Amino acid sequence: MGNGMKNCKFGVFGYPITHSLSPIMQTAAFDALGMSNCEYKAYAVEPGNLMEEVLKAQAENFCGLNLTIPLKEKIIETGLIIPDDFSKKAGAVNTLHFKGGKDGEIYGYNTDAKGAAKALEYAGCDTFGKKILIIGAGGASKSISLYFGEAGNSLKIINRTAEKAQRLAEEIAEKTGNVNVFGGGFESGWDDLKEADVIIQTTELGMGKYEDVSVFDQLSLGKDETNNKTKDEMKDELIRECLENKTVFDIVYNPEETKFLREAKAAANVRALNGMMMLVFQGALSFEIWTGKKPDANVMKEAVLEALR
Ligand code: ATR
Known part of the structure; x- marks a missing residue:
């Protein structure tokens, strides 16, 4: 990319978000697959700003997002996304996949x-x-x-x-x-x-x-x-x-x-x-939805353990 910009953006939205282990875990998965053009960051997003922030992420060409407390139910109410059958029944979405770029559709899943x-x-x-x-x-x-x-x-x-x-x-x-x-x-x-x-x-x-x-x-x-x-x-x-x-x-x-x-x-x-391996696998399943690639769950687990040491 020359200028150091990452062209495949991912992240997790939540409030509060400071203790999230997802950035460390997902970054380890991208690194292990040599996907150096991908970045994954945590963003503090209050429920009242969810719609605006998701639209902003779409406009910025994000590929995917995870949602955590207290946004998983809220996202369905916004009407912005197309939830799959399971997440619709569960009434909660933890994974967003932006398809078709800025004007495309946003699909929702629940990998928990x-x-x-x-x-x-x-x-x-x-x-x-x-x-x-x-x-x-x-x-x-x-x-x-x-x-x-x-x-x-x-x-x-x-x-x-x-x-x-x-x-x-x-x-x-x-x-x-x-x-x-x-x-x-x-x-x-x-x-x-x-x-x-x-x-x-x-x-x-x-x-x-x-x-x-x-x-x-x-x-x-x-x-x-x-x-x-x-x-x-x-x-x-x-x-x-x-x-x-x-x-x-x-x-x-x-x-x-x-x-x-x-x-x-x-x-x-x-x-x-x-719950450690549940955290790892919900993240690994989100990763697969976004990239079509199966990440190494053990690499993700090691990254979590290392961060907690
Ligand atoms: P989550 O999304 O993590 O499941 P939640 O929807 O707020 O969180 O649900 C919290 C669960 O923890 C509920 O089952 C709650 O029991 P109640 O429905 O009786 O409130 C349970 N819980 C919370 N504090 C509890 C306590 N001190 N003793 C027993 N159960 C508790």
Whole structure:
């Protein structure tokens, strides 16, 4: 290019955006494929400016964008983009692909849930035909539930606010035609854990102000019949009884594992994974949509680990 200008621009929009690992991860993927004409940067974009900023990016010939909190739902409302079938049903878009340049169309996709499925596969977990328990009923839960609902898995969604999980389960059942999708609160949480083959934690527990709280802390421990066990001993016993030999996935990508994963690993023999590979695979899937090339997920993972060191 001579003048040092990059002719293939990508980025992530979000608010706040300072902690995003996407620029480091995507840049590593471009570098590994020798795509030195591509650049990927983070941009702080408030919801109120989303439409204007997306149009500006299109006018500047951007090739693709990722959208993160709080813009994934908002972009659909703007009417600017053509969402694919899955992202339309999920009501959330995390990937924009600008086609046909300045006057072309903008397509929307959601790679979060497929990223979660690929992270499970990468960890050696085959989800085919498995019973999945999803904890939480927010935005992240919705796309993951929809994905596995469409895949025909039997699903139970549990949430602190039971009605929200029930409503989400009804919505997923209706949108996918899968009759094995149920929702409820935390009352029968231990039984739900026991019933499931794969457990996916999508709530904010384990992050920020909830760093020292796990889902297990919110489930009733019942009565200690012998009266000589501590609460922690009772909790460990229930974890062992309900989780032994299962896959436990916490989608939080905090490098320090969440209390939920630490407790599960300490009390039972589990296959435990955090959100790091989900972050990597949702990014790798966006990369493929934009470039048609498959990036090296391990290169992207190393870049993330390096940045967190
Ligand atoms: P996201 O887009 O990350 O999924 P969200 O849509 O705000 O975020 O959803 C947050 C989820 O975390 C919800 O399932 C929420 O439960 P409620 O519906 O009962 O609010 C859950 N959550 C947040 N704080 C929680 C807490 N202290 N205990 C249990 N669940 C919590």
